[in-house]
Amino acid sequence: xxxxxxxxxxxxxxxxxxxxxxxxxxxxxxxxxxxxxxxxxxxxxxxxxxxxxxxxxxxxxxxxxxxxxxxxxxxxxxxxxxxxxxxxxxxxxxxxxxxxxxxxxxxxxxxxxxxxxxxxxxxxxxxxxxxxxxxxxxxxxxxxxxxxxxxxxxxxxxxxxxxxxxxxxxx
Numbered sequence: 001x002x003x004x005x006x007x008x009x010x011x012x013x014x015x016x017x018x019x020x021x022x023x024x025x026x027x028x029x030x031x032x033x034x035x036x037x038x039x040x041x042x043x044x045x046x047x048x049x050x051x052x053x054x055x056x057x058x059x060x061x062x063x064x065x066x067x068x069x070x071x072x073x074x075x076x077x078x079x080x081x082x083x084x085x086x087x088x089x090x091x092x093x094x095x096x097x098x099x100x101x102x103x104x105x106x107x108x109x110x111x112x113x114x115x116x117x118x119x120x121x122x123x124x125x126x127x128x129x130x131x132x133x134x135x136x137x138x139x140x141x142x143x144x145x146x147x148x149x150x151x152x153x154x155x156x157x158x159x160x161x162x163x164x165x166x167x168x169x170x171x
Contacts, residue, residue, distance in 0.1 A: 006091045007097035014095065015087075015102045022106025025142040027113060031123035033138075042126065052126035054136050055118070074116050080108045092156050100154065103147035110140030 008014050037043070037053040044050045044153040087101035114121045 004092050005094040007087065007093045007101065008095070009082055009088055009098075010102070010105065012098065014098050018099050018102030019106040019109065022140070022143045022168055023110045023113065024105055026107070026110030026138065026143070029120040029139050030110075030114065030124070033122055037124055041109045048128060050126040050128065051124055053122065053124040053138055055120040056123045056136070059119045073112065076108055076115065080105060080112070083108070093151075096150055100147045100150035102144040103150070107140040107143030107147065110143070111138070114140075 008119045010016070010019070033053050035053070037051055039053050039055070042050050080138060083101060083104050087097075087105070090097055090101070093100075111121045120142075121154065123138050123141070126136045127134040
């Protein structure tokens with residue numbers, strides 16, 4: 001699956017397009033949720049997915065909710081910088097790695113915009129099994145999940161060799 005070529009960097013056309021599209025789609029969806037979804041009301045979409053707007057003062061699963069806005073902004077920026085360093089130093093993975101890193105950066109920036117503008121992150125997608133709630137998330141969170149999943153497939157999939165390239169041949 002992985003290409004052995006170096007991923008295009010954050011300032012490449014593909015990198016900028018994916019980051020920009022991720023932030024834009026995330027922010028438009030959150031503005032829609034703010035305008036259309038009363039806080040705390042559930043609107044069923046599918047048997048396992050509902051619309052349910054909440055304000056998340058923490059990070060994933062409301063972890064660190066009592067930490068405060070400024071420290072969480074700092075943590076988000078620090079993690080984003082680390083991801084950017086990994087991205088610019090990546091030697092393999094090609095276009096798929098570029099898309100994966102860009103999804104992570106775009107998702108982080110989408111949630112960072114919320115944290116700066118609102119003091120919390122707007123979540124509105126409720127994943128559940130019957131009455132059992134799994135978590136409430138947003139489209140930035142989806143990007144923050146898809147990006148690492150793609151990188152895992154590229155770099156760690158068993159039998160793919162280094163960076164998901166072809167398995168080495170025996171001499």
